[in-house]
Amino acid sequence: MSQVLVASNRGPVSFSLSDDGALTMRRGGGGLVSGLAAVTGTAPDGRDAGDADGAAGEASGRPADPRVLWVCAALGDADRTAARRAPDGRIDLAGHDTGGAAVRMLDIPASTFHRAYNEIANSMLWFVHHLLYDTPRRPHFDARARRDWQSYEAYNAAFADALARDAAPGAKAAVQDYHLSLAPRMLRERRPDLKIVHFSHTPWAPPEYFRLLPDDIGEQLLLGVLGADHAGFLTERWASAFLDCCALLPGARVDRAARTVACGGHVTRVGVHGLGVDGAALRERAAEPDVAERARALREQVGDRRLIVRVDRTELSKNIVRGLAAYRELLVNHPEWRGRVVHLAFAYPSRYDLPEYREYTAAVRRTAEQIIEEFGTAAWEPLILQVNDDYPRSLAAYGLADVLLVNPIRDGMNLVAKEGPVLSRRGCALVLSREAGAAAELSDDALMVNPYDVTQTAEALHRALLMPRDERAARGTRLAAAATALPPQRWFAEQLAALD
């Protein structure tokens, strides 16, 4: 088997630094990390991984040509310290079973990282692919945006350099997501012998929206991804938006039937790989005592009331405020549910460095407080907003949910819509946005909504609550089957196979 390199912004581990200078290693968060970690075996067990300080310092020579090398960025000061202390940035995973994989953390200067990650990846690119701009005001691409773009180029070049240095001849490199759109082309220039796949975990913007970007930046993004031999997307819809954008790229030839783009003498194939969940692993995790303990506490809190659950990062594209407004409309239009239903909304903190996210988090809290104020009684808490990250509690909630609400404005896939049905014990009535990538696979058995239509969402919640038990169970079984159709291992293997 040829060597495989994975490149992503967030790696499978991250560090914290105590006052005495000791480093503690933890598993990194996020869907991308979970999916890839399951494949490469790089993740420690999800709890604190112990003091890695000594081990990182003592790591002996690097293993020759490990099966998998995961290259990621140091995300903060503690990661940077760990990267500096480790020989050549290669992190010793402190005795964990790594399945032969190794991690290299790139010590990218903090200011370059900030501009590349916050200003370009999470603002410009995330906003464009998720259609989040409020166009009368934003975007506004000025000299500052160009300076930030240079940092994004430098950040991508740092990855390309590391991959080019570490790759064995003929190795396969799997470059992940919008943080690393330029890296495939840069890597091909440095190492034409490698086989490169780029995978987008987000939607891709349609051309009329992609054109909001400055022309030169838009071109570089497309040419960057086209440096790969294979460009993977989560759904047909995002793949075809990418092809539509490429069709407007000077010098590119798009063959829609073959799903290829020829540009500068190189051909890129475009493929669809709809990431699913590993049902067995998820059920195993949900069977652990910490989940059972939280399920008991939740049952006590909710009693015999019906339970509507949502689980999200507090993310603009997740549409949490409209989801709460829909719950409010449900209580207004169908007062018979008052006192008989509880909405449990998990909204974990995310990207707090960006002002839009801080404002959005405040809006979520405000809306939740208003609902509690308006409808709550001494005997009934209509809404529980959980803002601190508690993965076992989310798993417990999936198990107990009568209804799962997933209503993003736009989402690459949305794995919550897939995890919920797998863990649901009562059969899950899923209310799902038609703009989530998961809609392509789950729309037959979910109640589909336009995420901007609050009234329609409220009615879908009502229908979901009324759904007969046997119908819910039958739909839930089919949803779980669709959700597990392409587990991470096969999803990744498919992409590597596409390179052969």
Ligand SMILES: O=P(O)(O)OC[C@H]1O[C@@H](O)[C@H](O)[C@@H](O)[C@@H]1O
């Ligand atoms: O900015 P963060 O927290 O590392 O999150 C990044 C990831 O966030 C996930 O929600 C997206 O699906 C991924 O596409 C993305 O890579």
